[in-house]
Amino acid sequence: MTPTQAFLSGNLQAYILVALLLFVIGLATVLIRRSLLIQFMGVELMLNAANVALLAFARFRGGDVQGTVFYLFIIAVAACEAAVGLAIVVALYRHKQTTDSDRADSLRQ
């Protein structure tokens, strides 16, 4: 099997490339879009990119169970982050009637 065929049928390099592209798209979403809600989705995307890389390494380094255990812990932390982050967005909307991160740039009332 040539390197190109191996890449297209999914070797470690291909999985890491997909993970990196997902991370870059998530980072672009956080940096360029302005709505806090879509920035939040970008953060979720970056967490998932890390998960893809973690499980790909776990599989190609011998199928260890520890990778999946850490995937579980990452999911638990992501759920906490979702709850608290969305609560902050709702509180900000009540306070300033906006979800635009550029409009929420002062610490004063």
Place this chain on the structure above:
Amino acid sequence: MFLIFALITLVGALLMFRLKNLITAGLSLVLCFIGIAGLFLLLGNPVAAALQIIVYSGAIVVLVLFVIMLLASHEEEKPEKPRGIQRWGSAVTVSALGVGAIWIVKNSKILASPTTPNVDPMTLNRLGASLFREHLVGFEIAGLLLLAAMIAAVSLVKREL
């Protein structure tokens, strides 16, 4: 199969990045997460694929869509001022990071090593045994963290406690 799921994932992510309407952006995020679940299946990890669909495309995205509909901010608001430097600066940074990452992965000898080991698919049995034998403290702390996050979310949103 790998190509199909990778394309689903990346197209979903790009749609989320480009779409103006926040609801459709959230729905394309579901598409992306389903693609990631397919990648996990191909990695011989059906447990992670099931968790991905249940927790991410089930719970978290539904929570985000719920908040979008609750706040009635379906579109991004008009920019207050252009902020050209920040936007172009971040675009250049992100594309430099992306090109650099692709270059490094492409030239890495270790990642390209053609070992595709024949390992057993992950089972819930193995996962549970490892979780409750070796990582019991971490498991309990994760439960405590979830409780703390729940209390924090309620106290942030409630008007007067």
